[in-house]
Amino acid sequence: AQSVTQLGSHVSVSEGALVLLRCNYSSSVPPYLFWYVQYPNQGLQLLLKYTTGATLVKGINGFEAEFKKSETSFHLTKPSAHMSDAAEYFCAVSHGTSYGKLTFGQGTILTVHP
Amino acid sequence: DTAVSQTPKYLVTQMGNDKSIKCEQNLGHDTMYWYKQDSKKFLKIMFSYNNKELIINETVPNRFSPKSPDKAHLNLHINSLELGDSAVYFCASGASGEPDTQYFGPGTRLTVL
Secondary structure, X not given: OOEXXXXXXXXXXXXXXXXXXXXXXXXXOOOEEEXXXXXXXXXXXXXXXXXXXXXXXXXXXXXXXXXXXXXXEEEEEEOOOOHHHOEEEEEEEEOOOOOOOOEEOOOEEEEEEO | OOOEEEEOXXXXXXXXXXXXXEEEEOOOOOEEEEEEEOOOOOEEEEEEEEOOEEEEEOOOOXXXXXXXXXXXXXXXXXXXXXXXXXXXXXXXXXXXOEEEEEEEOOOEEEEEO
16 A cells, blocks of 8 residues: 655745655555645646656756655755745655556645745 | 646536536546545545546445546546535546656536535
């Protein structure tokens, strides 16, 4: 079985500050890891993903995440927050062999203050 | 131009009714999914179809019946709607070569009164 835990249901930062959204996973096989963003009243948009290879992955809108196997983590970061980053962020894990059965975390709402 | 589209966007109905949600993707993908997002924003997979064949069925009540007339469409029919069915339903699609990379539709907010 696989699971995802996102630490902190709400994160608040000032514009220009570092964004750090935490994600820890549990998986019995090498995982595929994803971050999705959901803006209000919209569907989920893929930010970035890790499958194999380089453990630091870059995504859209200046976000990046690092896969750390020893810590079973896949934290999402952005050096400088922008007001437009305010949204809900979901971390997800899959086995890569199960026809796309994604298991999602409970989501983290990011608020950006002026 | 919309990659994954769903209709309707909003659906309000009475308990006991039967309703359908339609999903279409123009990405050329051969795998499609339905997810349910509850009031606490928890997102859980319901079904997955690959080339019109059911691949994943996650302990969803029999009242929910997906139908895939072709690879580009996956509709969700719900019989005898219950209050607990109120949620946002998302359709998604993915390519065989990258089945776990999924592209989501805008969602359908279902409210059962």
